[in-house]
Amino acid sequence: MESYKKLLLANKAWVQDKLNVREDYFLRMADDQKPDFLWIGCSDSRVPAEEVTGTEPGELFVHRNIANQVLHTDFNMLSVLQYAIEVLKVNHVIVCGHYGCGGVRNAMSHKHLGLINKWLRNIKDVYRMHQHELDGLPDTARKLSRLVELNVQEQVWKLAETSFVQHAWQAGHPLHIHGWVYDLQTGLIKDQLMLKPGTPIEDIYKLEFDDLPGEH
Numbered sequence: 001m002e003s004y005k006k007l008l009l010a011n012k013a014w015v016q017d018k019l020n021v022r023e024d025y026f027l028r029m030a031d032d033q034k035p036d037f038l039w040i041g042c043s044d045s046r047v048p049a050e051e052v053t054g055t056e057p058g059e060l061f062v063h064r065n066i067a068n069q070v071l072h073t074d075f076n077m078l079s080v081l082q083y084a085i086e087v088l089k090v091n092h093v094i095v096c097g098h099y100g101c102g103g104v105r106n107a108m109s110h111k112h113l114g115l116i117n118k119w120l121r122n123i124k125d126v127y128r129m130h131q132h133e134l135d136g137l138p139d140t141a142r143k144l145s146r147l148v149e150l151n152v153q154e155q156v157w158k159l160a161e162t163s164f165v166q167h168a169w170q171a172g173h174p175l176h177i178h179g180w181v182y183d184l185q186t187g188l189i190k191d192q193l194m195l196k197p198g199t200p201i202e203d204i205y206k207l208e209f210d211d212l213p214g215e216h
């Protein structure tokens with residue numbers, strides 16, 4: 001059997017499983033979505049967002065890209081973020097990286113792979129910002145793991161710097177931003193950091209909004 005046909009067969013079996021539990025499963029699902037979480041994860045096939053978090057369809061709004069990047073010029077990610085915050089009104093945005101990330105590993109190397117180097121370029125900046133700590137680690141494996149963690153932390157702060165998050169916080173929306181790292185070897189997620197609503201950000205990134213009272 002051709003490999004892709006396995007997926008279509010599995011889909012039919014999955015539909016049957018769901019219908020066996022609830023006859024109206026798909027009717028209810030087609031109604032609307034009200035997820036409480038936006039997941040920004042790596043495209044890596046070993047980190048399926050719903051499966052590792054035990055969530056069902058309807059619970060996670062998902063954006064994935066290589067090495068879970070939050071880039072201020074990425075209209076795809078920014079559109080997902082705006083929709084999640086302003087329309088779906090999620091209360092949690094989760095950036096989830098993973099140990100052994102090929103994207104982060106590549107950013108640590110000097111190999112030229114074309115376009116992907118440009119995408120991963122920002123991780124080199126994260127390395128430079130933490131060069132002293134990273135260069136002090138004894139081997140490449142530990143450097144990679146630490147850079148995976150630092151990369152997640154950096155993306156969390158970048159989210160806090162976006163206009164969407166700043167506006168939500170200033171408007172009193174209880175939006176939390178989480179930085180997690182998934183361990184491929186154990187299946188466990190390590191909770192790295194959480195920014196509560198209104199966490200102060202670096203002054204230069206602060207925005208004032210005309211439609212909100214603010215401090216100005």
Ligand SMILES: [Zn+2]
Pocket residue numbers: 042043044066067068098100101102103104
């Ligand atoms: Zn990855």
